Amino acid sequence: MDTFLQIVANGLMLGGLFAIVAVGLTLIFGIVKVINFAHGEFLMVGMYLTFLLSTGMDVHPYLTAAAVAPALFVLGALTQRLLIQPLMSARDEHVQIFATVGLSTALMNLALLVFGADIANTPAHGVRSQVMLGEVRILTGQLWVFGAAILLVIGLQLFMKKTRTGRAIRATAQNRAAARLMGINDKFIYVLTFGMGAACVGLGSSLIAPLYPTSPTIGTYFVLIAFVCVVLGGLGSIPGAFFGALVIGLVDALSGFYIGSDLREAVVFTIFLLILILKPSGLFGTRMNLSHVSP
Amino acid sequence: MTETTSMTQASGGGLSAQKLGLIAVAVLLAGLIAVPVAVGDQFVYHIFITICIFAALSTAWNIVGGYAGQLSLGHAIFYGIGGYAGVILVNLGISPWFGMFAGAAVAVVAAIVVSWPCFRLHGPFFALATIAFLEVFRVLALHFRELTGGATGLMIQLNIGWEWMVFRERFPALLIAFGMLLVCLAVAWAIRSHRLGFYLVATRERESAAKAAGVGTVKVRLMAVSISAALSAMVGTFHAMYLTFIEPESMFSLQFSIQIAMFALIGGIGTVWGPLLGAVLLVPITEFARGALGSEAIGLHGFVYGVVLMLVVLFLPNGIMGVVHRFTSGSEKAEGEQAAPVAAAPRSAVPHEAGREVMRVEGLQKHFGGLHVTNDVGFTLREGEILGVIGPNGAGKTTVFNMLSGFLKPDQGRVSVLSPSGEWQEPASPADFATLGVGRTFQIVQPFAAMTVEENIMVGAFHRHPHVGDAREAARETAHRMGLGPYLNAEAASLTIGGLKRLEVARVMAMEPRILLLDEVMAGINQTDVRRAVDLMLSIRDTGVSIIAIEHVMQAVMSLSDRVIVINSGQIIAQGDPQEVVRDEHVIEAYLGKEFTHA
Numbered sequence: 001m002d003t004f005l006q007i008v009a010n011g012l013m014l015g016g017l018f019a020i021v022a023v024g025l026t027l028i029f030g031i032v033k034v035i036n037f038a039h040g041e042f043l044m045v046g047m048y049l050t051f052l053l054s055t056g057m058d059v060h061p062y063l064t065a066a067a068v069a070p071a072l073f074v075l076g077a078l079t080q081r082l083l084i085q086p087l088m089s090a091r092d093e094h095v096q097i098f099a100t101v102g103l104s105t106a107l108m109n110l111a112l113l114v115f116g117a118d119i120a121n122t123p124a125h126g127v128r129s130q131v132m133l134g135e136v137r138i139l140t141g142q143l144w145v146f147g148a149a150i151l152l153v154i155g156l157q158l159f160m161k162k163t164r165t166g167r168a169i170r171a172t173a174q175n176r177a178a179a180r181l182m183g184i185n186d187k188f189i190y191v192l193t194f195g196m197g198a199a200c201v202g203l204g205s206s207l208i209a210p211l212y213p214t215s216p217t218i219g220t221y222f223v224l225i226a227f228v229c230v231v232l233g234g235l236g237s238i239p240g241a242f243f244g245a246l247v248i249g250l251v252d253a254l255s256g257f258y259i260g261s262d263l264r265e266a267v268v269f270t271i272f273l274l275i276l277i278l279k280p281s282g283l284f285g286t287r288m289n290l291s292h293v294s295p
Numbered sequence: 296m297t298e299t300t301s302m303t304q305a306s307g308g309g310l311s312a313q314k315l316g317l318i319a320v321a322v323l324l325a326g327l328i329a330v331p332v333a334v335g336d337q338f339v340y341h342i343f344i345t346i347c348i349f350a351a352l353s354t355a356w357n358i359v360g361g362y363a364g365q366l367s368l369g370h371a372i373f374y375g376i377g378g379y380a381g382v383i384l385v386n387l388g389i390s391p392w393f394g395m396f397a398g399a400a401v402a403v404v405a406a407i408v409v410s411w412p413c414f415r416l417h418g419p420f421f422a423l424a425t426i427a428f429l430e431v432f433r434v435l436a437l438h439f440r441e442l443t444g445g446a447t448g449l450m451i452q453l454n455i456g457w458e459w460m461v462f463r464e465r466f467p468a469l470l471i472a473f474g475m476l477l478v479c480l481a482v483a484w485a486i487r488s489h490r491l492g493f494y495l496v497a498t499r500e501r502e503s504a505a506k507a508a509g510v511g512t513v514k515v516r517l518m519a520v521s522i523s524a525a526l527s528a529m530v531g532t533f534h535a536m537y538l539t540f541i542e543p544e545s546m547f548s549l550q551f552s553i554q555i556a557m558f559a560l561i562g563g564i565g566t567v568w569g570p571l572l573g574a575v576l577l578v579p580i581t582e583f584a585r586g587a588l589g590s591e592a593i594g595l596h597g598f599v600y601g602v603v604l605m606l607v608v609l610f611l612p613n614g615i616m617g618v619v620h621r622f623t624s625g626s627e628k629a630e631g632e633q634a635a636p637v638a639a640a641p642r643s644a645v646p647h648e649a650g651r652e653v654m655r656v657e658g659l660q661k662h663f664g665g666l667h668v669t670n671d672v673g674f675t676l677r678e679g680e681i682l683g684v685i686g687p688n689g690a691g692k693t694t695v696f697n698m699l700s701g702f703l704k705p706d707q708g709r710v711s712v713l714s715p716s717g718e719w720q721e722p723a724s725p726a727d728f729a730t731l732g733v734g735r736t737f738q739i740v741q742p743f744a745a746m747t748v749e750e751n752i753m754v755g756a757f758h759r760h761p762h763v764g765d766a767r768e769a770a771r772e773t774a775h776r777m778g779l780g781p782y783l784n785a786e787a788a789s790l791t792i793g794g795l796k797r798l799e800v801a802r803v804m805a806m807e808p809r810i811l812l813l814d815e816v817m818a819g820i821n822q823t824d825v826r827r828a829v830d831l832m833l834s835i836r837d838t839g840v841s842i843i844a845i846e847h848v849m850q851a852v853m854s855l856s857d858r859v860i861v862i863n864s865g866q867i868i869a870q871g872d873p874q875e876v877v878r879d880e881h882v883i884e885a886y887l888g889k890e891f892t893h894a
Binding site: 096099266276 | 364366368412413415416417418419420422423424426427428430431434435437438549550553556557560564592593594595596597598600601602603604605607608609612
């Protein structure tokens with residue numbers, strides 16, 4: 001029983017980690033309607049920035065978020081402005097996919113060029129110490145990530161529902177043409193949203209860096225899992241991505257223990273395929289205007 | 296041969312450009328052999344073998360990703376299957392020349408299993424699904440160590456000789472790689488210039504219009520995926536022999552899959568020669584970078600790939616072939632000559648007599664959620680009859696049409712069609728309806744935008760004429776009849792709305808239907824065109840075709856229809872002679888409101 005509780009706890013903590021990556025992805029997807037294949041590389045860039053800042057200035061990695069998140073915001077905003085916006089009206093959605101795939105490939109290999117294939121270990125500054133919650137052992141860093149993920153989801157939801165800008169973003173997502181007629185600058189909204197999505201993963205990367213070794217290819221693993229969480233939770237839904245991430249975290253942990261740690265990914269991706277094929281709107285699917293991206 | 300001759304007639308200027316293109320391709324292909332032989336350097340041989348392999352894989356990918364428009368980022372699945380099948384069998388003492396066919400067979404099965412459930416997914420979702428399948432294959436290859444050697448990989452036993460595809464010199468390997476490239480190019484060319492290629496592009500551009508033209512959209516896509524997978528697997532087998540060592544990380548690699556797709560995109564996605572061009576241009580740059588700079592430049596080639604990919608989508612979305620086309624296709628624009636008057640049969644003075652029944656519609660019911668859109672609709676259609684369907688906006692006319700053509704399944708009721716052999720049948724799918732000779736147009740025009748006018752009509756003509764030459768002939772004839780003759784080589788996307796409406800009718804006419812369903816083909820076109828369309832429909836009717844036409848243009852309805860059905864709120868509220876129906880109280884009420892019924 002203790003083992004089981006421990007596995008569930010590990011799964012939930014892992015889910016929190018996935019969530020903090022997936023939230024930005026689903027935000028970009030829900031509003032800009034572009035699947036950002038470079039999202040994992042945004043995470044990788046953020047983790048390297050965290051590594052460089054925290055080792056270079058000898059500060060706690062969490063503090064670097066104050067610089068990393070804005071830096072990632074700029075990276076995301078530039079991606080939208082320079083790469084995606086010129087392709088928004090493309091007849092063929094291939095080009096948007098290839099654009100972000102190209103960005104992903106370029107960033108990953110740039111990191112290989114600059115940092116080499118060796119891994120970079122961000123100093124832990126105590127977040128890899130364990131705490132006991134009843135019978136269950138958890139890393140403090142994992143708790144921080146989990147808490148941050150919840151706060152991020154709540155914060156984003158409040159922003160979307162309560163602020164004027166948030167309403168403008170939701171209106172643009174629902175119907176771009178109508179939003180423009182209401183005087184919303186849709187291009188600005190897209191740049192802002194892409195930036196916000198990237199900033200979310202920037203925040204996440206400062207929290208994840210002390211827990212995971214940083215390597216040029218770390219993004220690929222996380223982005224694929226993040227896609228799974230996003231589809232599971234219903235594309236574009238922020239709370240959906242959070243709960244989807246918890247489910248995938250649990251599946252990952254449980255299947256790793258009961259089926260075999262080398263088959264975890266096969267289980268996760270099989271679930272992903274089943275959801276895509278059988279219920280593309282996701283488990284917690286919200287009805288959104290995705291007319292030009294879904295069947 | 297017919298194709299070449301018809302090309303000659305099509306455009307005198309285009310021919311020389313086309314010949315030039317073929318010469319360029321021949322020179323390029325010859326260079327792939329000649330350059331390494333002339334230079335004689337091992338490393339140059341290696342680069343050219345790699346070019347051939349990537350060009351072959353990319354050409355195979357293009358059949359699915361380009362022609363069919365299904366963006367697969369998991370094509371390494373098939374390459375990997377081919378590689379593993381080859382190596383495993385070689386280690387059992389079986390020649391890779393057999394192994395490659397075994398690999399191809401497994402790859403075809405995998406392709407069907409992977410893609411069948413995914414065809415309802417579009418664009419990014421299909422891409423994500425293929426990535427997920429690739430990950431599953433990679434994880435499984437790592438897991439089943441007894442078969443695949445797991446993470447440590449598999450070495451092949453080094454038996455030298457042609458029967459083992461392993462050589463001391465590089466030249467024979469280059470010959471095999473080149474041969475595989477030629478096979479892939481030949482298959483891709485053959486598909487593109489035959490019915491299957493037209494069907495694939497049509498399905499990619501407008502799935503529903505393709506279905507209405509009788510295309511088995513799932514079938515043609517499965518064929519494309521199977522062919523592509525088989526070719527990729529065969530190349531994979533050879534590449535494994537060339538590398539002499541394989542492991543899951545390199546055989547089932549996402550980066551590798553992306554590269555395959557990338558060459559096609561850079562060269563020109565959906566074109567026959569684009570993938571070859573992309574590989575020829577990019578592989579040498581990156582291989583040189585890898586070879587010359589060695590481990591210092593790890594990541595450099597990937598970085599170049601990524602940057603080039605972004606630049607190409609931003610500035611050359613049609614790839615290099617797009618640039619080539621811009622220079623060669625200047626002469627293929629519409630000449631702008633006056634549309635030839637429609638050679639319509641003069642209106643017969645004797646009142647037309649309708650023949651036997653050809654379609655029976657009984658008790659159709661359809662609900663969308665709580666909305667009762669079709670309520671007990673039933674009527675019959677006779678041979679050589681024009682049945683007008685009118686009704687206010689939102690009355691449910693198009694819904695009825697969708698049930699008459701297999702696009703919607705009625706909740707209750709049935710639609711039966713008299714087959715040419717004289718039996719009553721109840722078709723279920725759009726393809727079944729098309730087979731029985733029911734053709735339809737769409738209210739919102741659905742052209743295959745990336746195809747020319749001629750090719751659009753050919754997609755319909757293939758229904759009766761499976762050979763390209765015959766279909767082209769039939770398409771031209773139809774185009775001239777519809778006044779589209781001058782625009783044969785124009786892209787459908789460049790037509791005006793009136794032109795698109797005519798194209799819509801031309802495509803269905805080219806199917807030579809026995810029953811024609813026309814959905815508002817006269818809406819939004821000018822008076823002259825309306826009169827022309829009326830004459831055309833009468834001439835079609837006089838050849839024995841039965842027509843059901845939804846129409847708002849009352850002038851046309853009144854002069855055309857032998858009989859009129861009025862639908863309101865999903866129900867038939869009146870039917871009969873056009874002159875009587877328009878005087879019917881219920882009809883006036885439905886259109887104008889109660890107070891007008893006594894006016």
